Amino acid sequence: MARHPNAIGVGSIAFSVIVLGFALAVLVQARQDATARAIENADNLARVIEHDITYTAELTDLSIQAAVDGAQDADVMRLPEHLRKELLFDRSATASQYIGSLLCLDSRGKIIVDSTSAVPRSVDLADRLWFTVHRDNPNLGLFISRPLRSRLNPNEVDLMFSRRVNHPDGSFAGVVVAAFRLDYFKNLLSGVRLGPGGAITLLQDDGHVILRYPNDETQVDEDFTGRKNFERFRRTHETSFFGTSGRDGQERLYNFREFEKLKMIVIIAPSSRYVFADWTSRAWYIGIVTALLIVGLLFAAQLLSVEFRHRLEVEEHLRNMTRIDGLTGLTNRRSLDDRLMLEWLRSKRSGKPLALLFVDIDRFKNYNDTYGHQAGDDALTAVAQAIARNSQRQGDIAARFGGEEFVVVLPETDGAGAAVVAANIHSAVRALAIEHTESEHGVITVSIGVACTDTEEVADALALIKVADQAVYRAKASGRNQTSAAEPCGDAAVTT
Structure with a gap:
């Protein structure tokens, strides 16, 4: 405005x-x-x-x-x-x-x-x-x-x-x-x-x-x-x-x-x-x-x-x-930017790994078109809470990035640890069993991209998000409801 x-x-x-x-x-x-x-x-x-x-x-x-x-x-x-x-x-x-x-x-x-x-x-x-x-x-x-x-x-x-x-x-x-x-x-x-x-x-x-x-x-x-x-x-x-x-x-x-x-x-x-x-x-x-x-x-x-x-x-x-997203209760984008920068600087000082998950709800636009925006808001909230339940360590940050996209920041976590958290999020979202007739999986699922500070393309905090976002696109291209990790964080794609 x-x-x-x-x-x-x-x-x-x-x-x-x-x-x-x-x-x-x-x-x-x-x-x-x-x-x-x-x-x-x-x-x-x-x-x-x-x-x-x-x-x-x-x-x-x-x-x-x-x-x-x-x-x-x-x-x-x-x-x-x-x-x-x-x-x-x-x-x-x-x-x-x-x-x-x-x-x-x-x-x-x-x-x-x-x-x-x-x-x-x-x-x-x-x-x-x-x-x-x-x-x-x-x-x-x-x-x-x-x-x-x-x-x-x-x-x-x-x-x-x-x-x-x-x-x-x-x-x-x-x-x-x-x-x-x-x-x-x-x-x-x-x-x-x-x-x-x-x-x-x-x-x-x-x-x-x-x-x-x-x-x-x-x-x-x-x-x-x-x-x-x-x-x-x-x-x-x-x-x-x-x-x-x-x-x-x-x-x-x-x-x-x-x-x-x-x-x-x-x-x-x-x-x-x-x-x-x-x-x-x-x-x-x-x-x-x-x-x-x-x-x-x-x-x-x-x-x-x-x-x-x-x-x-x-x-x-x-x-x-306000630092909280009003719909989902997660950290909002503005707070995410500030806190991610702090964790990035801390990782560089300590030499300890930093991982980031980029989570995107599959075919969410089709879900909105089919079930309406109110049902879409309810689904967003449910998925957000599932993500939050699986990122509860001290220092973990679960944030709404925008629309149906979420970011999870995992301090002192390498690629293998990030893959475990991603698998838990997949399981938690599928356990919600939210019907989605326009999805090939029949229920709401997510695609996840993983990036970590070991990846060569990662030069700063913004690049970390970009690399994870690119990994999400690979997961979607491979059939959705998958995790794709940027090298050398883990395997190219992990099906859950």
């Missing part, structure tokens, strides 16, 4: 800053995690939408290609009208409820085969983009138009899937086209839940909107070209970012996905308020708790500082007086 009352105030302020910084870091990380989850969910949803639309488009295209193959067969086109229709538009081509009609047009844009009418309807479609684009481009392949209001069914808005039909010499013979109802896309997206304010937009890669969900009566052929968020995507190729809608002013998390096989883009855009709904409530909770904690801490620090001024002298006096 700080030795000056003012340090309490400084420390409490510093700690408050740390707490506040930690709370902010937690909130920032939580916000980033919420964003990452929302992006991942949007990407997964976009993949599912892409897969479903691509699969449906491929099935539709297969029907169109079959009709194109038939239309390019002169024998098929010479068949009677009803047989020709059956061959060109078989049941697989008309099974989908979302295909309004399949048409085969000649080079002038006149319907020559109509899947929904026994007699082809008399409508000139030569001016339609899906017709002219095939007429002018022999190698176009499948063409998907923008949403168009049907000329055959004025109440419908369709996407037109079309392919070119050629004469045997490769010249333009007409077009096979399928009118695909937008109801398919509405039904596909109707089960999606993006929360309040969320929106899904399906558009072609040139920016023309196919469908927006929830359905807001988007006008046919709406174009996103020039809109801020769409242009940001096209310019930077960022697939996820926060942006403000130009339509309603709401901030959303925009997630773009380009289809691999179709010239389409889907935009998943949940509202920012929905993305951060849980985070916002958590932020309020953490903010209030942190504020109360800091205020309480500063208030308590002020009271403590005042009280500390009055008690500082008394505490200092008591600290100087």
Whole structure:
């Protein structure tokens, strides 16, 4: 603890800053995690939408290609009208409820085969983009138009899937086209839940909107070209970012996905308020708790500082007086240092040996974690008393070194004598039979390191402790519940 009352105030302020910084870091990380989850969910949803639309488009295209193959067969086109229709538009081509009609047009844009009418309807479609684009481009392949209001069914808005039909010499013979109802896309997206304010937009890669969900009566052929968020995507190729809608002013998390096989883009855009709904409530909770904690801490620090001024002298006096470890009743570390130095000097003067045992309770942290700190304190006390009972000669010092570590100083004792004391301590600790399920021995045991003044590495009292500590590590490495002696104190390891 700080030795000056003012340090309490400084420390409490510093700690408050740390707490506040930690709370902010937690909130920032939580916000980033919420964003990452929302992006991942949007990407997964976009993949599912892409897969479903691509699969449906491929099935539709297969029907169109079959009709194109038939239309390019002169024998098929010479068949009677009803047989020709059956061959060109078989049941697989008309099974989908979302295909309004399949048409085969000649080079002038006149319907020559109509899947929904026994007699082809008399409508000139030569001016339609899906017709002219095939007429002018022999190698176009499948063409998907923008949403168009049907000329055959004025109440419908369709996407037109079309392919070119050629004469045997490769010249333009007409077009096979399928009118695909937008109801398919509405039904596909109707089960999606993006929360309040969320929106899904399906558009072609040139920016023309196919469908927006929830359905807001988007006008046919709406174009996103020039809109801020769409242009940001096209310019930077960022697939996820926060942006403000130009339509309603709401901030959303925009997630773009380009289809691999179709010239389409889907935009998943949940509202920012929905993305951060849980985070916002958590932020309020953490903010209030942190504020109360800091205020309480500063208030308590002020009271403590005042009280500390009055008690500082008394505490200092008591600290100087106490020489006993409050938990175990053994000599404390401060007293150990003083008394060990005296015994070291006495040993050097008299030439008589001095031995030191370093005792460490095996796997004590696991014991604390399993049985709790109260049980740990009880175990520490019991082991300390067992050590004390086996070091009762005049001049022997049994001390708590720190945590679960103890030191026994044995004046006028050589390595052999120290090994005997170590064995007695092992036996006494095992006799306690304190259950320890996390230990390989089933009960609390100790590892002991032995050092003595005969050891070459021992140049002073501190070195004596260091050598004994190193011996403890060897005992633990050898399986614990052992004594390891530094040469020439005794054998390298003695199993008890």
